[in-house]
Amino acid sequence: MTSPVSINQQTIHQALSDFTLPWSPNTRLLDANIIENMIIEGQKIHLTLNIAKVPEDAAEPLRAKVEHRLQQIEGIVQARVFLNTGEGNNKRLVFPPRQAASANAAQQKPATPHQAHKHAPIKPTGPIEALQDVKCIIAVASGKGGVGKSSTAINLAVSLANQGLKVGLMDADVYGPSVPHMLGLEGQVEVINHKLIPMTAWGISAMSIGMLVPPEQALIWRGPMVMGAIKQLLSDVKWGELDILLVDTPPGTGDVQLTLTQSIQIDGAIIVSTPQDVALLDARRGIAMFQKAKTPILGIVENMAYFSCPCCNEKTYIFGENGAKKEANNLGFPFLGEIPLIPAIRSGADVGVPIVAQDPDSIAAKAYQEISELMVPVIKRLTVQRANKKPEATPE
């Protein structure tokens, strides 16, 4: 077996050594001091070109050429180049167009996860066997859709991995699996010894139904199929040893939550809510469901807590002030922290680069980091509790 080619900054510089700026042909790209936020992760590379002083249109051909050249480097599996059109607080990232979906994808008959791998059959086991080396399982949930549950799960997962934990992220949002896209994961899932192998990105392992079926199928699943898909995700994935498995659940209190809580021991749930009344109302329903299943509520995260003006840092409480914090206090649950409403969280997710990896010094990344630091001792406590509990038989 050949070992993967090692990619480093020197490799990148070599590849770009003959590039000049289209708007200043005598200036070499490497001398122009416009390359920033270079992130090399294994065989993946992301970087930004700061083009504050030139129009976007003039810079796009350079961006495309640089990205193309990086993709040619031996061993690179993914290269993405972004443009940054501003300076300081006015930064605005411009993202490369994503690859167009296959023209006939919509006409393809949806495949089940088993069909997607029919040449390498998957042998189902029970969830307990598949998850036996997972030390702690935490669900990330919300009552309402679109409040930022997946963004929170992803950024917490990467932050926890940055602190040295072995982290897995299972995207159980079978209706709208956004984790692969938000982590920049593409390509086919590997099957080894009849088990699905999680993909890796930004230091975490991830598995999602979105990696196994065409996107259009996710929207049309109903009851029993959903339960089957969740059970398959629980039984057929080879996570290996994990300190923590975060499970990104769909919004609400439906079949997925029911199947999860009935099939495996979830050690705790983190509830994500915006400060808004209607989101909090739904969050309360989500909390009630976990309580009914005897899953401890570990705390509430307030997402989109405020908008911080990039020019003057003034905070605007778009969805109300401290709603989730007050709710946590009223209900007697820990308040885990607040995440501001920041365009970079959205734009990073759109190109598969979580904000904690893209800009670790940003206020949003620091907010996720603080929450993950709070979680570490909780995870340790839950790990001990889980180890001391005798596994119960799982209803199949």
Ligand SMILES: Nc1ncnc2c1ncn2[C@@H]1O[C@H](COP(=O)(O)OP(=O)(O)OP(=O)(O)O)[C@@H](O)[C@H]1O
């Ligand atoms: N703090 C934030 N600041 C800016 N954008 C955010 C923030 N949190 C989430 N978003 C964006 O809001 C959208 C919804 O977020 P996300 O998909 O994480 O929510 P969700 O609750 O998981 O949604 P769904 O119910 O569809 O599963 C995404 O485009 C995401 O990038």
